[in-house]
Amino acid sequence: MSELAIRRGAAPALAVRGLDYSYPRATQPALIDVSLEIAPGEFVLLAGRSASGKSTLLKAACGLVPHFHGGEIDGEVRVAELDALEAGPGELAAAVGYLAQDPETQVVSTTVAAEIELPLEMRGDAPADRARAVEEVALALAVPHLLDRAVDTLSGGELQRVALAAALVTRPRLILLDEPTSQLDPVAGDELIWLLRRLNEEWGVAVLLAEHRLERCLAAADRVVAMVDGGVAFDGRPAGFLEWAHERHAALTTPAARLFSLVGLTPLPVGVRDARQTLRGTGIGHPLHIASRRVPDPRSSDPVLRAQNLWVELDRGEELRDVLRGIDLEVRPGERIALMGRNGAGKSTLLRTAAGLHEAVAGKLDVGSVALLTQNPSDYLVRERVGDELPGEEGMSALRMVGLEHAVDADPRDLSGGERQRLALAIALAGRMEGELLPAVVALDEPTRGMDRARKDELVALIRSLAGDVAFVDKEATKATRAAAVVVATHDVEFASAFAERVVLLGEGVVIADGPMEEILSGGWYFATEVARVLDLPGIVTPEQGAAVLKGELE
């Protein structure tokens, strides 16, 4: 087929037929009989639980599977009429762009301009063409001001945009994205999704986007492909997907869809606007009665963490920067706190300062012992056997607490992402899980990156048990007799609504909001749950709360 025909949309952007694939030395195939076709200019959302084959399918579409990873493959993959099983990733680069989850490993140059220009240079484009293409893609992605910057000075969101620019600069007909928002705050995440939609509409780029937080991008998609155990289990419109997920895989539904299904409203909404339109159609107005949940009495116990006018300065190479600027905060035993804010707001720095990794330059910090789980749980795993990480009876006790006693002989690298997270937490808590030894504060820094909803539910249960929530304490598994305060830095508002009773919102190193979870997560736009955005009622953030209010209205 001619280049012109492909450009005009006659050929599919991606055609996969009967694809089977197994990684080298894997006991189970990663993809089983996958067939799929994406038309030029389509925006397709790839849904599925962890390890369902989403990332492998994306890698097969860009040629990394099998050319880079090896393994056994059978079937057909064509990208804009190029045979992806014959052509390598280099040849496919002109037709397909790929953006992985971690932007850190996707930049290879020192400056932004060089990074974006590299694919064109490799392709042999003339200097004038390269200059124009770099300028245009920088304008399209709103990064021209970053062109002269060094890549190691960029924030996570900026780095993700630069990696996207490098993937788009060759004007590919298909762009593949593997959880690109998992490390971004809600603001940057929403910006990225709508930027993709704009590129899709204006440039005609077909998009295949793998995501766990479906509520963030379902409304932008034309179509959803759901994967289960390596195969395609659903392929259709977003509304149909929600019906399918509601019946077959509840973990894949969105909060707004859960809200509607609890109330018995149909059709299930694919986004906030859809939900509001349906609600207007049923004649539901804005209920006035708001039931607020219990908020701990601040005088009920002595704080285990008290920061007064806390200033922390960090060295950023040639400059010192005030990352925390006069933080005042008190945390009491048993509290479950979500620490939220944009990338660079100071969340991690606050947790690291509490754990003693940074020193304050001014102010006062009184804190008991702190167990901190940093952003990358793999940093805690240095041995090749779980039992070697946690020896003895105390180690086994820690493993029991996180439900990993069965994995004592396993290699930590063979554990799933959620299990590695729990093992790292067990390492941080080992030897201080009983009585007075229990840390005053258990701090988790961005623990849900790349986790599906089922794994997040497990983490919520663990957080609640650490905080001494009786309903969640498994008496067989733990001997904890004292409740720790649990502080979790997170960008995931739905996760925060599931575990937190209080939310502290940071902005540019200062506390800009601190209050009950329902109040904070229903009082804004970006830092608000999908249900809060649908109903716009103070204090209503979860599907269950929303359903209770709506049922009252309907009656």
Add this chain to the structure above:
Amino acid sequence: MKSPFAYKPRRGSLQNASPGAAVSYLGAIVVVAFLYLNPLVLLAAGAAATLAGVLAGARAAVRAALRMGLSLALLVALVNALVTSRGETVIARLGDWPLFGRVDVTVEAIVAGVSYGLLAAATIVAFAVYSSCVDPDRVLRVLRPFAGRSALTATLVSRLVPVAAADAGRLRDAAALRGPAAAPVGKAPLARRLLAGSLDRAVDVAATLELRGYSLEAPRARSRRSHSRYDRRFYSVAAILLLTAIAGKLVGADDFQAYPTISIGFGPTTLAVAAIVSLSGLAPLRHGPKRRIQPADGTKRRTRRDRSSRRRRRLDQSARRSGAARV
């Protein structure tokens, strides 16, 4: 924390210059240092490298390099004083030492050591300025047509070294955060883990390079001509430096002898070479555009002449109002 020697894009003349011009200029300073043993000329080379770095905005790199270079210079002077017993001016007799034998500390050995140390310090500062001011991507792009695989290796290393440093910091933090009953992390497991992590990172970066088309066999495009308006200046200064250094050597400007007694030349040719080398440090000096200060309201600034003519007009008007005729 970012290394002070890491490249930082700035709008300086040295940063804007083509890699060839910047390397020629800083390389000429290093060549001068290697050609001469006269401490005065070596000091001048060190001063030139320092001045160039400061004018290029790489103050942090220069500070760190000076700390490192001067510490090394002191160490070299000390070691030379202990291992070399040549020289007539003995200032301390330290007796017989194991391995060293008889140790006599002489002024000549100290001065010779200082000279070697100054050479090392000047070289370190020049390399620090290079590292901080010259974009490695541009250097690699120049090298790629001649040595593709070496350039790929250099690309991976230049990307992975800072990433590995960051990983090491994170692993140390995680080791410090382990609970008391978790197995302690010694240096060996930590190093093993860091190596394994670096290999994983390298695989990811290699995959990205694949996706960017690094393995394509298509003829690579010629690099964009990256000349700047400063190139000629840097090439000229480099040429002047080299010619001065060679001419100086020929006419005996490198008059320095440490043993048996110290003889340091401070003749006119040595002074001239030292002066030229020092002044070469001004090459990155950048003139900003000349600006005319104007009042905030955008009106033209009044000169004294404007003000006196306004005053004359006011006097004329008041004279007319009072009916007096101007004589």
